[in-house]
Amino acid sequence: MERVLEPELMDDVAQARAYARADFAEENQGFVDRFREYFPDWTGGHVLDLGCGPGDIPIRFLRAFPGARVTGVDASRPMLDLAAEAVAEAGLADNITLCCERFQTLALPEQADAVLSNSLLHHVPNPLQLWFHIKQWAKPGACILVMDLLRPESPEAAQALVDHYASDEAPILKRDFYNSLLAAFTEDEVAAQLAELNLSRLLIDVPDDRHWVVGGVIP
Numbered sequence: 066m067e068r069v070l071e072p073e074l075m076d077d078v079a080q081a082r083a084y085a086r087a088d089f090a091e092e093n094q095g096f097v098d099r100f101r102e103y104f105p106d107w108t109g110g111h112v113l114d115l116g117c118g119p120g121d122i123p124i125r126f127l128r129a130f131p132g133a134r135v136t137g138v139d140a141s142r143p144m145l146d147l148a149a150e151a152v153a154e155a156g157l158a159d160n161i162t163l164c165c166e167r168f169q170t171l172a173l174p175e176q177a178d179a180v181l182s183n184s185l186l187h188h189v190p191n192p193l194q195l196w197f198h199i200k201q202w203a204k205p206g207a208c209i210l211v212m213d214l215l216r217p218e219s220p221e222a223a224q225a226l227v228d229h230y231a232s233d234e235a236p237i238l239k240r241d242f243y244n245s246l247l248a249a250f251t252e253d254e255v256a257a258q259l260a261e262l263n264l265s266r267l268l269i270d271v272p273d274d275r276h277w278v279v280g281g282v283i284p
């Protein structure tokens with residue numbers, strides 16, 4: 066199945082609220098646990114979370130790594146408003162800076178010791194832009210962890226994943242999950258993107274039936 070683009074930003078208020086209300090605890094904590102597993106010696110520094118959405122991953126990351134400072138970037142104002150509320154509620158406003166900006170036009174005052182991104186790449190029309198900017202913002206030796214959905218082989222296979230994993234979710238969330246699966250990349254496409262940007266030292270893993278993960282250290 067060919068990739069079908071979905072809107073880049075999740076900037077509809079109802080859509081952002083539905084996403085923030087959904088229970089991604091296992092997936093998001095799994096992302097943070099995977100970072101520790103991949104990079105057991107990493108203890109702290111400046112972390113960039115691209116497409117941070119409602120802020121759950123930065124909050125979980127800071128609880129796991131109190132020596133970190135996170136810059137969360139998302140160009141959706143409704144998402145960042147929800148992130149700001151969650152960060153304040155978690156008492157982490159001094160450690161998490163939120164930037165409402167497209168990563169393609171972001172100017173960062175400081176490079177990063179770690180770059181994270183979960184579920185952003187499938188939103189981006191030109192995926193090479195994300196890898197290019199990760200490379201630009203990562204310090205030499207920085208740890209990279211990027212995860213996203215895998216595109217299934219057919220619309221029917223995508224619908225089967227929605228039915229299996231999101232049957233109890235709000236209709237808006239089911240719609241977004243389906244559209245995101247159609248907009249996602251295959252493992253081979255991600256490998257080709259990394260090769261094109263000379264990032265083949267980062268390794269790809271497919272941990273389950275609907276995700277890929279790229280991790281490694283920037284030389």
Ligand SMILES: C[S@@+](CC[C@H](N)C(=O)[O-])C[C@H]1O[C@@H](n2cnc3c(N)ncnc32)[C@H](O)[C@@H]1O
Nearest residue numbers: 073074075116117118139140141167168183188
């Ligand atoms: C599916 S959400 C993932 C949120 C979060 N990373 C998580 O795992 O909970 C993707 C987010 O990326 C944001 N986004 C999409 N394109 C972007 C861009 N070019 N620059 C910044 N944010 C972007 C969307 O607005 C949305 O909030």
